[in-house]
Amino acid sequence: MISASNDSSEPATARAYHALERMIVTLELPPGSFVTEGALIDRLGLGRTPVREAIQRLAWEGLLEVRPRAGIAVAPLHAGDWLRVIDARRGVEMVLARSAARFVTREAADRFHDAALSMQKAVLAGDVFAFLAADKAMDEALALAADNIFAARVAAPLQTHSRRFWFRYRAQTGLADSAAHHVALIQSILDGDEDAAAADADRLMDLLRGLAEDAATR
Structure with a gap:
């Protein structure tokens, strides 16, 4: 058990x-x-x-x-499906990021700080499992901050699918780069900059799409 x-x-x-x-x-x-x-x-x-x-x-x-x-x-894993997940995820992530920057609360801000710290510690330790947990915590903070249950409900399963693909195909590389993109997004949200937050979410999806393209061509 x-x-x-x-x-x-x-x-x-x-x-x-x-x-x-x-x-x-x-x-x-x-x-x-x-x-x-x-x-x-x-x-x-x-x-x-x-x-x-x-x-x-x-x-x-x-x-x-x-x-x-x-x-x-x-569910089976087919590398090409990761691209479909990222394409479906991009728009809703930008909506959530923009909304989070507009409505972020102290509780959500504290969760973002904790997620960013946990992610950075995971990178230093090379701990993929801790990184996944921090990524999940950030997604939950984003859902809380955005105050849009409809967008959050669409995003949540796509985020989970994406984590599974990432773990399968790219977990051993690029932790620091991924963490940097996540932390940049968190900072824009905490700054209340809606345009920067949306742009950072878009850049994060670009990063993940690049990883997905590499996985699909292996």
């Missing part, structure tokens, strides 16, 4: 979701593999209801597929 979350105050369904999402992103649940609901319950050490709800959410996001009588399939 693995620990679903270090935050015991988090609702069980959220703990199950975050744990399963992490297992999918880091390929602990391999792309194209099959698993049963019972096996996931045993691994997470959580009840059937929160695990089932987490599975349903991840299925809606395109990361799992529930197949009656066959089990639960983990």
Whole structure:
């Protein structure tokens, strides 16, 4: 059994979701593999209801597929699809960045500071898993700051898909460059500069698209 979350105050369904999402992103649940609901319950050490709800959410996001009588399939990874994810993500990321710069609160600012610090520490340590966690924290801070649940709901699954592709194809290179782009975006948001924040989000997507293009041609 693995620990679903270090935050015991988090609702069980959220703990199950975050744990399963992490297992999918880091390929602990391999792309194209099959698993049963019972096996996931045993691994997470959580009840059937929160695990089932987490599975349903991840299925809606395109990361799992529930197949009656066959089990639960983990979405396959095709390098060319990373380009499609980035192209779909670009516009909504710019919307979120611009809105975050306009509406950022003290709570969101504190989360951005923590995410930036964690990302920089991960780079210094060469810790890919810590970097992924910091990236996730930044995305959550962005959703909070933007105050646009509709854009955030569109962005969240695309961000998760992108992290999984990044982990599969480019996790061992470019941590510092990626962190620099993220920190620049955070700074523009905290400065309240909507145009700069949108431009930084666009540049971050350019960086990721370049990585995706390299992966697609391998």
